[in-house]
Amino acid sequence: MLGLAVDAVFAMICLALGLAFYRLAQGPRLPSRVVALELITSLVIGTVAVYAIKSGVEEFLDVAIVTGLLGFMATVGFARYIEKGGPRND
Amino acid sequence: MTELLTTALLLLGGGLMLIAAIGVVRMPDLLMRMHATTKAGTLGAALTVAAVAVHFAEAAVTARAAAIILFIVLTAPVAAHAIGRASYFAGVALWQGTTRDDLRGKYDADNHTLYSGLEGEEDPD
Amino acid sequence: MIPFAWNIILAVLWVMLTAELTVLNLLFGFVLGYLVLATVQSQVPALDGYAQWVPRLIGFLLFYLWEIVKANARVAYDVVRPQWGIQPGVVGVPLEASSDGEITVLANLITLTPGTLSLDVSSDRRVLYIHTMYIADEAAFCEEIKALERHVLGVMR
Numbered sequence: 496m497l498g499l500a501v502d503a504v505f506a507m508i509c510l511a512l513g514l515a516f517y518r519l520a521q522g523p524r525l526p527s528r529v530v531a532l533e534l535i536t537s538l539v540i541g542t543v544a545v546y547a548i549k550s551g552v553e554e555f556l557d558v559a560i561v562t563g564l565l566g567f568m569a570t571v572g573f574a575r576y577i578e579k580g581g582p583r584n585d
Numbered sequence: 586m587t588e589l590l591t592t593a594l595l596l597l598g599g600g601l602m603l604i605a606a607i608g609v610v611r612m613p614d615l616l617m618r619m620h621a622t623t624k625a626g627t628l629g630a631a632l633t634v635a636a637v638a639v640h641f642a643e644a645a646v647t648a649r650a651a652a653i654i655l656f657i658v659l660t661a662p663v664a665a666h667a668i669g670r671a672s673y674f675a676g677v678a679l680w681q682g683t684t685r686d687d688l689r690g691k692y693d694a695d696n697h698t699l700y701s702g703l704e705g706e707e708d709p710d
Numbered sequence: 711m712i713p714f715a716w717n718i719i720l721a722v723l724w725v726m727l728t729a730e731l732t733v734l735n736l737l738f739g740f741v742l743g744y745l746v747l748a749t750v751q752s753q754v755p756a757l758d759g760y761a762q763w764v765p766r767l768i769g770f771l772l773f774y775l776w777e778i779v780k781a782n783a784r785v786a787y788d789v790v791r792p793q794w795g796i797q798p799g800v801v802g803v804p805l806e807a808s809s810d811g812e813i814t815v816l817a818n819l820i821t822l823t824p825g826t827l828s829l830d831v832s833s834d835r836r837v838l839y840i841h842t843m844y845i846a847d848e849a850a851f852c853e854e855i856k857a858l859e860r861h862v863l864g865v866m867r
Binding site for chain 2: 496497500501503504507508510511512513514515517518524525526527529530531533534537538540541544545547548553556557559560563564567570571573574575577578
Binding site: 601604607608611612614616617619620621623624625627628644658659661662663665666669670673680685698700 | 731778782785786789790796798799800801817818821822823824825827828829830832833841843845
């Protein structure tokens with residue numbers, strides 16, 4: 496039952512990643528793309544967690560920690576960039 | 586029992602992440618897209634990580650999982666606040682169905698102060 | 711916070727003395743520690759009000775968990791259904807919370823409650839700007855935020 500659930504969740508995350516990539520490509524402006532990137536970070540954390548269960552290797556959780564940290568830093572950096580400067584033709 | 590709980594947490598988390606992605610595509614403006622990512626997305630990822638903790642049932646894994654959950658739950662609102670604020674400075678338009686916007690015109694574009702509109706009044710505290 | 715730390719220490723001591731490291735035993739130790747601290751509360755000034763604080767905290771956690779479940783279901787339903795009844799708006803809600811810590815906790819909790827997203831606090835810390843997906847009943851919305859704020863202040867003050 497757990498194996499089936501893992502596969503089902505993988506399928507869900509794949510679909511979600513596709514939708515998030517659509518929003519990333521579509522825009523319409525930079526903040527929306529950043530939101531899509533943030534969602535992709537969450538989805539990657541979810542993928543890593545599910546893969547840790549599938550493979551039985553608990554060390555994968557460290558990857559999730561690093562991904563979470565990086566995602567937050569990137570989002571805050573982007574927000575700073577949008578607020579404070581840069582050319583306005585996103 | 587453990588397997589049942591793991592399965593339930595995984596499916597719930599996966600479903601929430603999928604709902605977040607659908608929300609990001611379907612919602613008409615930036616702020617409403619952020620509703621989907623900050624709540625459904627974060628909670629979905631947190632639930633899958635919780636499923637890992639339940640599945641392995643070891644102190645080390647549980648501690649790391651708890652750290653991840655705490656971190657993503659604490660940072661999601663901060664990130665949302667940062668992007669929401671930045672979008673106002675970038676002049677991102679809200680959906681035309683938005684009925685009320687108290688924040689419009691409250692930001693000072695030069696010194697980035699946010700006015701409350703209560704400046705002249707006494708503070709009751 | 712100091713009485714809470716004492717309670718944790720007592721719980722850990724209980725686990726060490728019984729030599730049984732399980733969540734259930736830790737919880738039992740916590741309950742025992744709480745009873746001890748509640749008993750000696752009138753003798754020790756540093757513990758003042760702790761016996762009343764823990765039930766408030768538990769009440770708040772239950773209240774908040776219920777809010778999250780309720781509101782998540784509502785938003786999930788609204789995202790998926792073909793024709794949505796969303797009426798978004800940005801509302802400035804006057805704050806009673808005054809210190810930075812209280813405002814941070816309140817804003818984070820508001821963001822994590824589905825349907826509401828705290829955008830920013832005014833520079834003089836008197837108004838919190840919230841984006842909500844259901845503005846139809848404005849008075850009820852303000853009342854919801856105020857209820858959450860009362861709970862937060864009850865725990866933090």
